[in-house]
Amino acid sequence: MKHVDFPLLDQIEYPADLRKMQLAQLPQVCDELRSFIIESVSKNGGHFGASLGTVELAVALHYAMDTPYDQLVWDVGHQAYGHKILTGRRAVFHTNRKYDGISGFPRREESVYDTFGTGHSSTSVSAILGMAAAARQKGETSKQHIAVIGDGAMTAGQAFEALNHAGSMDFNLTIILNDNCMSIDPAVGALKEYLTQLALSGTYNKIRKNVGQTMDRLQEVGKHSKRLINHVKSGIKSMLADQANFFEALNLCYFGAVDGHDVLKLTGLLQDLKGIPGPKLLHVVTTKGKGYEPAEKEQTLWHFPGLFDKVTGTIHKPAANTPTPPKYQDVFGHTMIELASSNANIAAVTPAMLSGSSLKLMMEKMPDRTFDVGICEQHAVTFSAGMAVHGMKVYCNIYSSFMQRGYDQLIHDVVLQKLPVVFCLDRGGLVGEDGATHHGIFDIAYCRCLPGVIVSAPINEIELRNLMYTAQLPGSDQPFFIRYPRGQGATIDWQQPFEQIKIGTGRLIRDGADIAILSFGHPGNFADQACDDLQAHGIAAALFDMRFVKPIDQNLLHHVFQNYQHIITVEDGSIVGGLGSAVVEFMSRFGYYADIRILGVPDRIVEHGSVQQLYRECGYDARGIVDTVLEMLHEKVLTRKLLRYESIQYSGQL
Numbered sequence: 326m327k328h329v330d331f332p333l334l335d336q337i338e339y340p341a342d343l344r345k346m347q348l349a350q351l352p353q354v355c356d357e358l359r360s361f362i363i364e365s366v367s368k369n370g371g372h373f374g375a376s377l378g379t380v381e382l383a384v385a386l387h388y389a390m391d392t393p394y395d396q397l398v399w400d401v402g403h404q405a406y407g408h409k410i411l412t413g414r415r416a417v418f419h420t421n422r423k424y425d426g427i428s429g430f431p432r433r434e435e436s437v438y439d440t441f442g443t444g445h446s447s448t449s450v451s452a453i454l455g456m457a458a459a460a461r462q463k464g465e466t467s468k469q470h471i472a473v474i475g476d477g478a479m480t481a482g483q484a485f486e487a488l489n490h491a492g493s494m495d496f497n498l499t500i501i502l503n504d505n506c507m508s509i510d511p512a513v514g515a516l517k518e519y520l521t522q523l524a525l526s527g528t529y530n531k532i533r534k535n536v537g538q539t540m541d542r543l544q545e546v547g548k549h550s551k552r553l554i555n556h557v558k559s560g561i562k563s564m565l566a567d568q569a570n571f572f573e574a575l576n577l578c579y580f581g582a583v584d585g586h587d588v589l590k591l592t593g594l595l596q597d598l599k600g601i602p603g604p605k606l607l608h609v610v611t612t613k614g615k616g617y618e619p620a621e622k623e624q625t626l627w628h629f630p631g632l633f634d635k636v637t638g639t640i641h642k643p644a645a646n647t648p649t650p651p652k653y654q655d656v657f658g659h660t661m662i663e664l665a666s667s668n669a670n671i672a673a674v675t676p677a678m679l680s681g682s683s684l685k686l687m688m689e690k691m692p693d694r695t696f697d698v699g700i701c702e703q704h705a706v707t708f709s710a711g712m713a714v715h716g717m718k719v720y721c722n723i724y725s726s727f728m729q730r731g732y733d734q735l736i737h738d739v740v741l742q743k744l745p746v747v748f749c750l751d752r753g754g755l756v757g758e759d760g761a762t763h764h765g766i767f768d769i770a771y772c773r774c775l776p777g778v779i780v781s782a783p784i785n786e787i788e789l790r791n792l793m794y795t796a797q798l799p800g801s802d803q804p805f806f807i808r809y810p811r812g813q814g815a816t817i818d819w820q821q822p823f824e825q826i827k828i829g830t831g832r833l834i835r836d837g838a839d840i841a842i843l844s845f846g847h848p849g850n851f852a853d854q855a856c857d858d859l860q861a862h863g864i865a866a867a868l869f870d871m872r873f874v875k876p877i878d879q880n881l882l883h884h885v886f887q888n889y890q891h892i893i894t895v896e897d898g899s900i901v902g903g904l905g906s907a908v909v910e911f912m913s914r915f916g917y918y919a920d921i922r923i924l925g926v927p928d929r930i931v932e933h934g935s936v937q938q939l940y941r942e943c944g945y946d947a948r949g950i951v952d953t954v955l956e957m958l959h960e961k962v963l964t965r966k967l968l969r970y971e972s973i974q975y976s977g978q979l
């Protein structure tokens with residue numbers, strides 16, 4: 326750590342302050358900004374390597390552009406910490422991703438400098454193109470529009486759709502391709518190879534000279550006429566004729582590749598580019614984790630390291646003296662290896678979440694049957710469907726919120742064709758600090774409405790394994806969803822022999838006569854705890870683990886409606902369209918009546934914080950369940966208290 330204090334950064338509240346500085350001071354600003362990020366993330370947590378890689382870019386952009394008038398969109402937004410710190414949020418940066426604190430991603434509500442909310446990838450070029458179109462309509466001809474997009478994010482279909490559109494328009498647009506050869510895991514795919522070749526080709530030096538000549542010409546003419554734009558393009562194109570540049574072929578002026586850590590050159594280049602009208606792509610080469618050695622060396626680990634000692638680079642780990650339950654993702658990863666070892670038809674697919682899904686474990690052992698297809702959820706779904714056509718049993722693992730990207734592919738390419746793909750929806754439910762963009766709370770509803778599918782959720786790791794096992798048994802020939810949460814499970818002794826689960830059956834976890842609690846997935850554990858707590862109030866609650874919302878266990882529900890007047894449903898998902906809705910639909914269909922409360926994520930946007938804080942806020946943690954039961958059984962509880970009081974009085978008289 327070079328800096329213990331921040332003499333230049335202290336003078337910068339907003340980019341206007343940065344722009345008052347001398348160009349020669351920018352390297353030190355970068356130095357201080359980098360130190361600030363290291364200091365803050367080591368203590369408060371957050372995404373790390375990506376923002377270290379964009380320090381120079383953030384400084385150069387805010388120095389060269391007139392933000393917030395000029396519009397800047399950061400794709401994904403996990404790399405925008407430098408931007409946040411330079412745009413009025415340094416003093417509150419320690420609240421990053423915390424409950425009631427600032428978001429870990431750009432948010433329109435948070436700052437005028439955050440022109441577009443992100444979190445999910447590959448949206449930036451579309452969004453900035455839309456803004457440029459709006460500016461054109463308003464006659465704001467001098468306004469700059471810049472999207473910063475990583476090489477990982479660039480692999481998604483939407484990014485290509487936007488490039489295709491951008492190249493056909495003459496809007497004033499700069500796409501900065503931040504190429505660090507990394508996604509969360511090492512970048513994959515043909516684009517990666519292409520960008521590497523491009524970066525090595527040394528095109529930039531020639532182009533840089535050309536920019537200078539172009540600027541002279543622009544000054545001479547004075548206006549950004551269409552003729553001039555074409556002139557600029559053809560000038561650059563001629564220099565690239567022997568290179569068949571992909572971006573040029575799409576009609577974007579390509580500049581690069583440049584060193585993304587040379588802040589002075591970067592600033593000069595951005596200033597130059599401002600004067601060149603039309604769609605441009607600047608290829609910037611950076612290092613993920615730049616300036617912090619451990620993060621440069623182990624880039625996947627330091628994408629999101631958790632708290633660490635900034636001096637030694639030691640990542641804090643929980644004390645290992647007591648055994649803890651594993652993460653659901655690891656149970657999934659290990660179980661995949663077990664299943665695939667005994668079933669040669671099994672393959673696995675992940676759209677760029679190799680480590681996050683723990684499919685990395687299977688990739689190491691069975692690389693021929695494990696596919697990291699890059700960030701492209703839509704392709705991942707249809708690719709899996711294609712394999713299923715020819716009898717492969719594909720486990721397509723997609724984070725619940727990212728699956729939203731592939732919804733038509735689910736319907737059109739899987740459900741309508743009745744293909745038995747197994748979708749393992751990881752991060753189902755509230756995910757915590759990543760917040761609203763990443764909460765996987767809509768999947769129960771968006772899967773439940775699909776005809777002919779199975780929608781399940783395990784209460785613990787053993788059930789996760791058994792569901793995964795069941796999904797590949799002969800006769801399992803429907804699309805099969807298994808959704809499970811982020812983080813740790815509930816069972817230490819999880820590696821039990823597989824057992825088949827009868828599809829569409831729930832089970833009684835504990836009996837009781839006063840109220841029935843129906844749970845779906847891991848909140849069954851909250852309900853179990855609540856049942857314990859309710860005993861102290863003299864209430865005997867029954868707990869049913871539904872396991873499936875589709876097909877739903879009708880026998881179980883008939884039993885519940887025939888035996889209980891009071892029913893609570895609990896799920897880690899939106900209360901609109903989930904388990905609660907399914908139970909009410911059943912009640913109405915069969916003409917039952919009961920006092921029902923639906924607990925889950927309310928119909929509003931839930932922000933970030935620890936999952937415990939968010940479960941509390943939404944009222945479906947153990948305490949929330951207890952409170953709801955007490956409220957529902959208010960009179961019964963009062964009567965019982967009274968009876969107990971009377972019996973004490975009476976025994977006192979004896």
Ligand SMILES: Cc1ncc(C[n+]2csc(CCOP(=O)(O)OP(=O)(O)O)c2C)c(N)n1
Nearest residue numbers: 375444445446475476477478507508509677
């Ligand atoms: C639609 C979607 N899929 C997956 C992710 C998870 N994700 C976040 S960052 C990231 C890697 C992005 O790579 P790149 O754009 O190159 O940025 P870098 O981290 O290398 O700076 C991934 C896969 C996401 N945010 N959105």
Ligand SMILES: CC(=O)[C@@H](O)[C@H](O)COP(=O)(O)O
Nearest residue numbers: 401403444629681752759811
């Ligand atoms: C920015 C992004 O989308 C990912 O880095 C995400 O934060 C990963 O989430 P997990 O930590 O749950 O794998």
Ligand SMILES: [Mg+2]
Nearest residue numbers: 475476477507
């Ligand atoms: Mg990258």
